[in-house]
Amino acid sequence: MDEQRMIRVSKYLARHLRHDPGRIGLTLDAAGWVPVDDLLAAASAHGFPITPDELRQVVAANDKRRYALDDGRIRASQGHSVPVELGLPSVEPPAYLYHGTVGRFVAAIRREGLRPMGRHHVHLSPDRETAVRVGARRGVPVVLVVAAGDLHATGHRFLRSANNVWLTDHVPPTHLHLP
Numbered sequence: 001m002d003e004q005r006m007i008r009v010s011k012y013l014a015r016h017l018r019h020d021p022g023r024i025g026l027t028l029d030a031a032g033w034v035p036v037d038d039l040l041a042a043a044s045a046h047g048f049p050i051t052p053d054e055l056r057q058v059v060a061a062n063d064k065r066r067y068a069l070d071d072g073r074i075r076a077s078q079g080h081s082v083p084v085e086l087g088l089p090s091v092e093p094p095a096y097l098y099h100g101t102v103g104r105f106v107a108a109i110r111r112e113g114l115r116p117m118g119r120h121h122v123h124l125s126p127d128r129e130t131a132v133r134v135g136a137r138r139g140v141p142v143v144l145v146v147a148a149g150d151l152h153a154t155g156h157r158f159l160r161s162a163n164n165v166w167l168t169d170h171v172p173p174t175h176l177h178l179p
């Protein structure tokens with residue numbers, strides 16, 4: 001499969017496993033899983049056939065391991081806008097985590113802290129390089145440092161997704177180091 005096809009299939013999965021399963025008649029279970037056979041049938045019925053082999057390749061080769069396969073089912077590891085309870089354990093984070101954003105959001109972030117915006121959680125990266133990549137999706141990246149260890153000590157819950165993205169509900173400005 002060439003890279004362009006890989007990206008198209010991955011985007012199609014993101015759309016239907018995170019945001020809009022109903023568009024192709026799919027229903028995710030409470031934890032976000034759907035049987036692989038149902039997904040492939042629904043995609044095909046809605047004009048976007050994916051072979052089982054392509055699906056396996058996208059799941060395996062995806063740089064971010066966005067999708068997880070388990071017992072004939074598939075789900076997105078994080079990033080949902082539809083309500084799902086991923087059932088991730090709450091974990092103690094490292095002292096610092098990183099958030100990649102762009103300059104135009106910095107004034108609002110300074111005021112309100114980091115908010116989940118369209119997702120269920122604020123997404124944080126374990127290292128600066130990853131945060132640079134996340135920020136660069138929107139323009140010149142700005143990396144904010146989050147005092148995650150201190151925040152956790154004040155009772156904030158942190159979750160870690162299967163693909164090593166850190167998730168939390170809100171980061172107040174007091175726990176952000178801004179450039």
Ligand code: HQG
Nearest residue numbers: 066079101105108109112113114115117118119123134165
């Ligand atoms: C910003 C990708 C104004 C925030 C990536 C970000 C990531 C605020 C944007 C994952 C704000 C939300 C998530 C506030 C936060 N005022 N703007 N108070 N608080 N923001 O896409 O973190 O490809 O929902 O800085 O790799 O950019 O989907 O979050 O710029 O892991 O697998 O609001 O998405 O992964 O944008 O990215 P997003 P994100 P996938």
